[in-house]
Amino acid sequence: MFIGGIEAGGTKMVCAVGDRSGNVQAKQSIPTQDPDETLAKVQTFFSNVELESLGVGSFGPIDLDKNSDTYGMILNTPKTAWKHVDLLGRLQKAFQIPVYVDTDVNAACLAEYHHGAGQDVNSCLYMTIGTGIGAGLVQDGRTFQGQSHPEMGHIITPKHPDDSFAGICPYHGNCLEGMASGPAIEKRYGREGHLLSDEKHVWEIESHYLAHAIAGYTLILSPERIILGGGVMKQDVLFPLVRQKVSELVNGYITLSGMNEFITAPQLDDEQGVKGAIALTAGM
């Protein structure tokens, strides 16, 4: 018997058939369009295989409070066709097997924990810095889950002294996502991040925000490793800058045994999302 995994994103649903060891036997990407149509295609993809369970790493906001009446339902989203869609309920009905749902970043974190950059530790935080900023935490094989799902990308950090940018988060303006996401970089400098590799001050400022956030996560959640992914982290110069600034910020108050190991890149690329979704079915 196999396990199904769905990386449910705002632009595409990646569906995969795999097993507990992290192998992926088959995979297909389905564009995220109208819910009925999209979910019908998802069902078709899995129709030839016998699944014992299904895991979903979903875009948000999604209700993950197990005590809530709307558990597993997509909440207020700019993708209006998906607003109030009972994702979990519809998948349970369609497949008649146990379905497990969590956030996309929690799933990514679980994938790295089991099969990637977090294999040798008991807890890790996965942070993505891309179109948005989000993070997930895994401890002893379980994803961390608050009442509503955490919105770690929206914390407010101190401003960089040379930065006069107002930020682009529609909710908070200058929160982390508003100041340091890929679109924030593009808005601030009028060019996309990958065209700014030689502009030292861009990455000085970017690493300031990321380091403050990471120092905060570290002091609050105390993970054993922090894994930084997403498009913006393709900018290699960021890793050493972020490591150095986090070190300065925590300033010996907590032991960070080896910054190079503490803050590291993901090891799973393409299949992180589906491997994470599959892994959701094991621990919960």
Next chain:
Amino acid sequence: MFIGGIEAGGTKMVCAVGDRSGNVQAKQSIPTQDPDETLAKVQTFFSNVELESLGVGSFGPIDLDKNSDTYGMILNTPKTAWKHVDLLGRLQKAFQIPVYVDTDVNAACLAEYHHGAGQDVNSCLYMTIGTGIGAGLVQDGRTFQGQSHPEMGHIITPKHPDDSFAGICPYHGNCLEGMASGPAIEKRYGREGHLLSDEKHVWEIESHYLAHAIAGYTLILSPERIILGGGVMKQDVLFPLVRQKVSELVNGYITLSGMNEFITAPQLDDEQGVKGAIALTAGM
């Protein structure tokens, strides 16, 4: 059979005999002096009663990583006589019963969760703003525990625009504890907090720091309730100011059903520490 609880503080050890329902039958406060002497007195207090287990809410830093060789040991502390004292090991040896140890704020949080201001929710964060600033989280009856114990009081928040104070944290200067603890208030204004009740700007600035920290905890940990204790919170004007500012900071991105219920005062006073220590023995 009874349960023992110890609130192990830097100035005193409060020992109590109680039960699972949160009743306290007997209690004694023992000054924290030389470890041998102090622990002998602790043992004497419990010598007449048959205990099934013992819980300890301890001052820090203490090693709480169960995979560590020094689990349960006091780490680098200004109280030099207690440095590297194997608190857990010595209590286990003395009592020959299961001993459970956690941080003092985690224990306080657990006490409020079971018997106080968190009785009606599934998760709560307890934050103390006193000589130091610390916080603990309980989810579904379990205290949250990272690799090393979280140091939530040392996060760095944006500075208040009218505040030029440099902060007093020996590690970070202007971290939350450095800017907003009781001693920080005293240092900034040359007078203790309880003498500053009429100075509006003092509490405007204080609530700025607390609200930024609480908004951060909320976005990262997503607790159902936040309980604010410690000497500084005796300043009643702080509650409405903090609630209002947290509301502004999260700005509708997360639903905070009723700020008056979300951010609230503790309900257990004197016996919070020992009740929490006793409660530690049940869940772990």
